Amino acid sequence: MNSGLSPHLRRLESESIFILREVVAEFARPVMLYSIGKDSSVMLHLALKAFYPSKPPFPLLHVDTTWKFKEMIAFRDEAARHAGMDLLVYINKEGLKRGISPIASGSSVHTQVMKTEGLRQALDLWRFDAAFGGARRDEEKSRAKERIFSHRSATHAWDPRNQRPELWQLFNTRIKDGESMRVFPLSNWTELDVWDYILAEEIPVVPLYFAKERPVIERDGTLIMVDDERLPLREGEIPCLESVRFRTLGCYPLTGAIPSHAATLPDIIAEMRASKTSERQGRLIDHDESGSMEKKKREGYF
C-alpha cells in the first residue's frame, strides 16, 4: 500500500484508519467534525481510504461561526461534494441574535458561544454519540496528554480527573446513554507529518495556506487579512497588498497571517523546516490567557 509513503507516514496512516474503523464499528451515530483546515482535509482523506469501497458511513459537521474566510466556505462545500458525503452546517442562531462576533465580543466570548456552545448544540440536536476531531497532540503542551478516545459526560464535560488509560490499540468505547466520545484519529501526527502527507497523497487544501498577495492590515503585531467589509478599520489602518499565507485557519479576524513567498507544497514544507516558531502563534485565542487551552477543553472546545 502507498509505496510512495515513508514507513513513518505509513504507520501513522494505518493507525488513523484503525481508529476511524473502530468508531464506526462500535458507535451508533458517529459524525466527523470538519473544520476546513489542513488537518480536516487529511482526516477526510483518511476516512475515504478507511471505508473504501464504501463511503464513510457518517456525515460531516461544520460548526460555522459565520466569520470564516470566504475561500474556506467555498472549499468546504466542494470538499463535501467531492467526497459524496452529507454536510451538516450548524450555526448558533441564538448567539448571532445576541450579536456575538469576534469584533464586538472579543475572541474568547466569540469562541465560547459560537464554537463551543454551537458544537454542543449541534451534537445534542442530531444525538451524535461519537465525534471525530482533527486535533493533534503536538499542537500545544496540554494536548500532549489528551486521549485518542476522550470521554464526555451527558453535558459534554471533560473530566480530567477521571480519564481512561489507553492501552495498545484496545480502545474502551463504552458509554452510557447520553454520554459521548470525542475521537482524535490524528493524535500522533505532527504538523510536518500532515504537510508531508498532503504532498505525498496530493490532498487538496484551502488556497489560503499558499502565499499570495492579499489585503492585510497590521494590528497589535499581527497581520490580519481584510476578507470582507465587516472588519472595522481603526484610524490610520489602510489595507495593503502583501504576500502572505496562513499556517492555521480560523475566524478571519482572529487568525494572523505570516509574510511568506511559499506558494507550493514543497515551498511550505521547506519554510516549515526552517521555521522556528510554533504553529499556534498565529491564533489569537491561545494568547488570551495562559492555560487557556486546558480551560477550553474542559468546556468542550476542541
Added chain:
Amino acid sequence: MLKILPSYPLPLSKEHPLPTLRLLTCGSVDDGKSTLIGRLLFEQNLIPDDQLAALERDSRRHGTDGDNIDFALLVDGLEAEREQGITIDVAYRYVATARRSFIIADTPGHEQYTRNMATGASGADLAILLIDARKGLLTQTCRHASIVSMMGIRHVVLAINKIDLIGYDREGFEKIVADFHTFAASLDFATLLPIPLSARHGDNISLKSVKTPWYGGPSLLDYLETIDVSEGREGEPFRFAVQWVNRPHLDFRGFSGTIASGTIHPGDEVVVAGSGRSSRITRIVTAGGDLSRASAGEAVTLTLVDEIDVSRGDILCGPKNRPEVSDQFAAHLIWMDDHKLLPGRSYLMKTGARTVPVSVTALKHRLAVDTLAELPAETLTLNESGFCHLAATAPIAFDPYKQNHATGAFILIDRVTNATAAAGMIVHGLRRAAHIHLQGLSLSKHDHSRIKHHKPAVLWFTGLSGAGKSTIANLVESRLHSYGVHTILLDGDNMRHGLNKDLGFTEADRVENIRRIGEVAKLMVEAGLVALCSFISPFRAERAMVRDLLGPGEFIEIFVDTPLETCMARDPKGLYKKALAGEIKNFTGIDQSYEPPEDPELIVARGAESAGQAASRVAAFLVEHQIIDRFETGALEDWSI
C-alpha cells in the same frame, strides 16, 4: 536471555529510513527525565524560537540551574498536574531528526504509577530507564524494569544520568551496571545498553562526550536513530482481526482490518480461527488499488472466495500455525481501577475487535514488582499486578502475548462504571474447558421444555431487604404451580443454608454467592423449569453475569422498587435495627450500596402497588412474552395482601 551490549559495532540496521521508534522513558522523580527530553529537543534544534524565549524567561524565574536554561521546564507539568488530582498517565512528545521519527511516551515517576507506566509501555518498542548515578539502583528502577519486561518491551537503554555529579567515574558506572545485571537476569530483554549521561551538560546525548573516554558505546541519539526493533513481524504466522464488515452493496462483502502479523497474497488459504471454516483470499482491496501482497501493520480490506460466516471480532489466520481457541486461559493482570478486583465478578474483556464477558476464576499470585516475589493474594488493588485464571462466556482465539502482542493483549472493563479496570497479557490457554465441553448434553433445554407447555426462564427479583421480593415471588410461584407450570424458588433461605453456607456478606462473598446461584438457575433452565430467584443481589455486574449465562429472553430482571424508608419501617426480621446499631456489617442500604437496575424487564412495587398487583403484572409479562401461553390474567386480580 539478557545480553549486555559491550560496545560498538552494534547490530544496526542498514535500511533507511527506519520506521518510527516508539519509546518510553521511565525514572523516579528528579532523576532527570524531563531534563533529558528537553535537552534532546534543544540539541536537535527542535525548540521553536517563541518557546525558547519563554523557556529562558521561565528558567530565570523558576529554574534550578542558575542562569542556565533549565530544560526540564520545557516538558514538565506531569507532576504538577498529578498534585491537582488530574489523571495524567502519559504525555506524548514527537521528535523527528534527519534520520528517524520518534514518539516518546513520558510517564510521571511517582511510585504509585504502575498504571501509567504500563499504559506508556503498551505499544512501545524500547524503554529508557533512568538512574541517578549518585543513588544507583533503587527499588523504583527494579519496579520499572519488571513492568517493562512484563509489558513485553524487548529493548532497554539504561541511562545512568548525572554522571557529572560522580565525576564521570567509570567504576561508579560499572557498579550500577553490574547491580542491574544481577537484578534483571531473569527478565526477558533482547538488548540492553547502559550509557553514562549528563542531561544537564549534554554528555553522550547527541554526541559522544570527551569526559567519558572509557565509554566505548554510542551516544544516546546515535543509538536510538539506528537500532532495528522490527523483529520480523512480517514473517510470523498470519493474524488479522476483522474490525468491520465492508458492505457497500450486495455484490461486495469485504472484511476490513489491520494485519497484526504475517503476510498474505490473493489466492492464499485463510481460516476463521473460532469456527475453523476456511476459504481463499480473492482480493486485497485498498483505496489506492488492489494489492498483490500485504503484511503486518497494513490496514486493508479482504474479500474471500466463499460466503462463509465472518463478522467483527473474528480472527483470520493461515491454515497452519493457528491461534489457540479456548474459553479459559491464564494471564498477567495489571490492575488500573480504584475498585479492586473481585474474583468471580463479571467484567468485559476486549481483545482485538471482540468484547466478551469474563471473570477471574482463580488469582494464583500477586507479583511484588520490586523483588519479583510471588505472593498469595485474594484481590488486586490499583497498581498491583498478578497472575490469574480467567473464564470467558464464549471461546476466544488468541496467542500468548509473548508471541504476538496484538492477539495476546486485552483490557478488562468494569460493567457498571465502564472504567478500564485492568490490562491483561495472556500467558497460555487452559485445556480444562475443552474436556468439560466434550461431555455436551445430548438432551437440550428445549427438549426438556417441549414436554412441558411453557418455556424455561429465570425470574430474578432484586431489591432491598424487606422490599417484598419473597412475598411477590411466592405469590407468582404458587399461581404458576397451580396452573401446571414447573417451577422452583431459590432464595436466601435455601441457598445460604446449603450450597453457600461457607459464604459471608463481604463484597467478594456476595459476588461468589450470586455466581453460584446463577449457575444453579442456569441448570434449572436447562431442565426446562421456570426458576424464581429472590435475592437482594445488590451489584449490577453480578446480575449482568447471570444474564449472560442464559439465552436471550430467558433472564427476566424484576426490580422490586420499595423505598429504603419503607423497608426500614417494615423491618420484618429486625435486621435494619441491628445494622443501624452496628451489630450487622455490610448491610445493603446501610453500609453497603445497592445498585438499582438500569434497564430491568419489569419494575414492581413502585408507589402504592400491592404485592398482589405486582404478581399480576409479572404473570402478564410472562404471557405477553410467551413464556407461558394460556393464563387468565384476570384471575390474578383478586390476590391481595
